[in-house]
Amino acid sequence: MIEFRNVTFTYPDADAPTLDRLDLVIPEGELCLVVGRTGAGKSTLLRAVNGLVPRFTGGRLAGDVLVQGRCTRDLPPRELADVVGLVGQDPAAGFVADTVEDELAYVMENLGVAPDAMRRRVEDVLDLLSLHAVRHRSLATLSGGQQQRVAIASVLTASPRVLVLDEPTSALDPASAEEVLAALTRLVHDLGITALVAEHRLERVLPYADRVLWLPGGGDPAELGEPARVMARTPVAPPVVALGRLVGWDPLPLSVRDARRQAAGLRDRLVGQAPPVSVRPAGATIATTSRLCAGYGRDVVLRDVELHVHRGEVVAVMGRNGAGKSTLLAQLVGLRAPLSGRVEVDGEAPHDLTPARAVRLVGLVPQDPSLLLLRDRVDTECSGADHDAGLPAGTTFALLGELVGEVDPAAHPRDLSEGQRLGLALAVVLAAAPPLVLLDEPTRGLDYGAKDRLVAVLARLAADGHAVVLATHDVEVVARVADRVVVLADGEVVADGPAREVVVHSPVFAPQVAKVLHPEPWLTVDEVEQALAGVA
Amino acid sequence: MSPRGRSAVRRLVHPVAWWAWAVALAAAAMRTTNPLILGAIVAVTAYVVVARRGTAAWGRAYGSFLRLAAVLVVFRVLFIAVFGVRVPGEVLVTLPSVQLPSWAAGITIGGPVTVELLLGALYDGMRLGTLVVCVGAANALASPYRLLRSLPAALYEAGVVVTVALAFAPQAVVSLGQVRETRRLRGRPDRGLRSVRGLALPVLEGGLERSVALAASMDARGFGRQGALPPAARRLTALATAVGLLAFCVGLYGLLDAGAPRALGLPVLGAGAVLVAGVLFARGRATRRTRYRPDPWLAPEWSTVAGGVAALLAVIVVARLDPGVLAPSVVPLEVPQLPPLVAVGLLAALTPAWLTPAPPDDAAAAVVGSDAAPASEALAA
Structure with a gap:
């Protein structure tokens, strides 16, 4: 269905090709998962399928990309719209219309589908993706999961044979992600659509994949094959695969269900052992909210939130999309004033402080870290931060090196990898040495390696006496780094306690290892590895 | 009714x-x-x-x-x-x-x-x-979006330029909000006259990036698909559309601005309208576009x-x-x-x-x- 014939693609001004002599055939009706590190060329590969690469990016593409026998060299993306449906990383950025129904009809209007056929197809697709309840809603008012499903629906109405999805679940809470993946499997199984999906959260998508395409990047040849066979060797692996490799299970488990079937022996070996208790002692209280209500105009997003954050602890704030996580962070950093109640950071209300004073108390790394960056070079960005914080020149740049390793000082922040950009934003925030550091969804777009480094950085910040609050959907990172988990639902705190207690028994927030070893309270592969080493 | x-x-x-x-x-x-x-x-x-x-x-x-x-x-x-x-x-x-x-x-x-x-x-x-x-x-x-949709098929491409330009204003406002938040997060003034300095570039950049993302999404969903027109005819009609629209705008200006010479008003407006109408007729038959729930x-x-x-x-x-x-x-x-x-x-x-x-x-x-x-x-x- 999709064929890459000796495809090499180089971005303009790039030294090395992003895709290097790629040869592959994806047969009809398969769900193919593209796996690779950040920057390995996953998005480039996906956007080459309908010709957006190179037509919207520039650069040189050698070789042929064929979809259903049509070559992207001869046809622009618009002429392939009836064959390939592509949904980008940020679905909201691509919305054209105002309401759900109009968005669904857009592609059909362009294809010239007859009006009565259009009405029928819109109804069918609304049902297929369970969107009928929101059909008249304005697109901007939908939740993240709904927006993602609308974006998929808006290309499905053209009845494409190929669906290309770039990180369809990265921005979603676990429940919404399940919603999107259930819809996707239905399309592949019932309608025989060929799906090509790139995703960093392998733990979510891997159980559904028929085939895995491993993109090593850096000029090494790509590998396409059975998921269990390919995943046995890739350096990026979800916890369930890592656990399987550690214990030596064969066949390699790809889902929690596979793993549980083989895990009885492991559970027996671990009986009588307890996971290491977090040794981080919590210090003095740095931030407090009391009876905090916050929102926009008449819409109350947070209700009576009571929260205490202490120096030296990592607090994870979890909850559905729209539960009020980002609003809580905006309150703590003083971007918005509370409707009622109090927010205090180190005894002061952050909203009343001047910006220059506020950054010395609390720093926020926003969901899109590049929003925080103002300059066009890494070194001027860093020296700007030094200047703002009144630090000797070079302090921030040195900090950046400690966080993420060597970074080219002349590079544009936009050209850094996601991990490096996050590091740069974090370094800029930490330059003012605020005792409270907030991170909004920091793991979006990060591969497992970058997440490892982030976890190490956060642990070090906590050890240095910073209080860290992160809002995230990533249960695996929470399991590894958080001391305490606060769960928000509809703006209220529904759970606040030690991470292990909160997540182990939740069907939604439990990490994979906890699900596999339930009811034993293990959270991460590292814990299991240490325990097994102790036994041996 | x-x-x-x-x-x-x-x-x-x-x-x-x-x-x-x-x-x-x-x-x-x-x-x-x-x-x-x-x-x-x-x-x-x-x-x-x-x-x-x-x-x-x-x-x-x-x-x-x-x-x-x-x-x-x-x-x-x-x-x-x-x-x-x-x-x-x-x-x-x-x-x-x-x-x-x-x-x-x-x-x-x-x-x-x-x-x-x-x-x-x-x-x-x-x-x-x-x-x-x-x-x-x-x-x-x-x-x-609805304004764009109500344009005749042949004017669609010219219309999208205007529509993206119109959509740019609200997008720039969103972008402005983000940039101001950024400045506060970086410890710089976010209110008053001093905060305006250095705003223009990031706001324009943000607005432009959104517009390009939107254009890519529109193209991937079949926007601007060509009819069965041969390339030469396509170029000719595109030129005629542009000239006709220009004449239409000049005529409109002449009509609206009381100080403009009288000859600039109705005659130019009429000539432009005739030219555009001719192109619409010629291309309307070749371009296939349909409308979902047309606005009444x-x-x-x-x-x-x-x-x-x-x-x-x-x-x-x-x-x-x-x-x-x-x-x-x-x-x-x-x-x-x-x-x-x-x-x-x-x-x-x-x-x-x-x-x-x-x-x-x-x-x-x-x-x-x-x-x-x-x-x-x-x-x-």
Whole structure:
């Protein structure tokens, strides 16, 4: 269905090709998962399928990309719209219309589908993706999961044979992600659509994949094959695969269900052992909210939130999309004033402080870290931060090196990898040495390696006496780094306690290892590895 | 009449009707410097916008345009106070004056600032400001997407340029909000005059990136697919469309601007319209595009257009009968009057606030929308 014939693609001004002599055939009706590190060329590969690469990016593409026998060299993306449906990383950025129904009809209007056929197809697709309840809603008012499903629906109405999805679940809470993946499997199984999906959260998508395409990047040849066979060797692996490799299970488990079937022996070996208790002692209280209500105009997003954050602890704030996580962070950093109640950071209300004073108390790394960056070079960005914080020149740049390793000082922040950009934003925030550091969804777009480094950085910040609050959907990172988990639902705190207690028994927030070893309270592969080493 | 036509049923009024209404009001504003008439036009747009604006992001464009208009008026007055040709009268303050040498046209900068000078500048600035406010009202009332959709297939490509440009304003407002938050997070002033410095580039960059992402998404979903036209014919019709539209715009300008030569008005407008219509006919058969639930054009649409045109006609008639009242003199100073006929015309322009159906309710719209609201405050700063 999709064929890459000796495809090499180089971005303009790039030294090395992003895709290097790629040869592959994806047969009809398969769900193919593209796996690779950040920057390995996953998005480039996906956007080459309908010709957006190179037509919207520039650069040189050698070789042929064929979809259903049509070559992207001869046809622009618009002429392939009836064959390939592509949904980008940020679905909201691509919305054209105002309401759900109009968005669904857009592609059909362009294809010239007859009006009565259009009405029928819109109804069918609304049902297929369970969107009928929101059909008249304005697109901007939908939740993240709904927006993602609308974006998929808006290309499905053209009845494409190929669906290309770039990180369809990265921005979603676990429940919404399940919603999107259930819809996707239905399309592949019932309608025989060929799906090509790139995703960093392998733990979510891997159980559904028929085939895995491993993109090593850096000029090494790509590998396409059975998921269990390919995943046995890739350096990026979800916890369930890592656990399987550690214990030596064969066949390699790809889902929690596979793993549980083989895990009885492991559970027996671990009986009588307890996971290491977090040794981080919590210090003095740095931030407090009391009876905090916050929102926009008449819409109350947070209700009576009571929260205490202490120096030296990592607090994870979890909850559905729209539960009020980002609003809580905006309150703590003083971007918005509370409707009622109090927010205090180190005894002061952050909203009343001047910006220059506020950054010395609390720093926020926003969901899109590049929003925080103002300059066009890494070194001027860093020296700007030094200047703002009144630090000797070079302090921030040195900090950046400690966080993420060597970074080219002349590079544009936009050209850094996601991990490096996050590091740069974090370094800029930490330059003012605020005792409270907030991170909004920091793991979006990060591969497992970058997440490892982030976890190490956060642990070090906590050890240095910073209080860290992160809002995230990533249960695996929470399991590894958080001391305490606060769960928000509809703006209220529904759970606040030690991470292990909160997540182990939740069907939604439990990490994979906890699900596999339930009811034993293990959270991460590292814990299991240490325990097994102790036994041996 | 279908049930969608009754004004009791909530629906969006045809975007072309709103634009026609707003353009008519803008044309009326262009023909006068009478501050009472201009103020009344702004009041009419404000009332109708508050009553009938959309719930989506574009529905909040009006406030930003209002602030922009205010800034324009203030700048105009300041500019004239410093650089304007001196007008005799009641002196408020005397600025230090500099006589430029004759090779720089011998202009005098500064000098006595009189009430008459400031009022003249104010009237002139208000005319421009009212024009901006009318465009803002159209932006807040008509969905840019629906406007694009109602264009004939052959005009579609030209239309998208305009639509992306129109959508750029709300996107830039969103981008502005983000940049201001960024500045606060970086410990820099986020309010007052000092915060404006260095805003332009990131805001433009953000707006542009959004526009490119939107263009990619539109292309991937078949936007601009070609019909079965051979390349040569395609180029010819594209050229004819461009020339025709240009002529149409020049003609429209000639018609709207009272000072333009008469030959620039109707004849050029007509020639442009004929050219475009010819292309539409030729290409309409070749281009395949269909419409999902086309916006109906019913009684509320007619009454909206009629309201705007009534206001314009009233101003035109008054211009014939009593030109002086439309341009109240400042030397000697004269109290501006609101002619009764213009008042009636403007009341007619106010009727869409009741005669059109309310836009569809979207209860949750306010939640997301509120992000953009604080952002627009920076314009006022």
